[in-house]
Amino acid sequence: MGKLxxxxxxxxxxxxxxxxxxxxxxxxxxxxxxxxxxxxxxxxAAATETMVRxxxxxxxxxxxxxxxxxxxxxxxxxxxxxxxxRR
Ligand SMILES: [Zn+2]
Numbered sequence: 247m248g249k250l251x252x253x254x255x256x257x258x259x260x261x262x263x264x265x266x267x268x269x270x271x272x273x274x275x276x277x278x279x280x281x282x283x284x285x286x287x288x289x290x291a292a293a294t295e296t297m298v299r300x301x302x303x304x305x306x307x308x309x310x311x312x313x314x315x316x317x318x319x320x321x322x323x324x325x326x327x328x329x330x331x332r333r
Contacts, residue, residue: 301330 296309301318302325313320320326 300325302326302328 297306298309298312298319299306300312300321302320305321307321309319311321313323313326315326318330
């Protein structure tokens with residue numbers, strides 16, 4: 247009878263440990279860096295997005311925000327109109 251009690255306690259302990267581990271894993275997935283680490287989670291791909299350079303002012307910006315015109319990239323329509331600076 248004592249052996250049965252031992253197994254019941256062992257299973258209960260294992261279940262408790264599994265539940266705590268599962269909750270910790272869920273918390274890690276939900277908030278990897280805390281609530282205030284990234285204020286704008288709307289663009290998670292920004293870090294891996296290709297950066298392009300404005301041919302006029304040389305500023306770097308994500309490809310999705312850049313303007314493609316005449317085979318070159320620009321940061322704005324104004325810089326696309328002005329063109330590359332003459333040297
Ligand atoms: Zn520019």
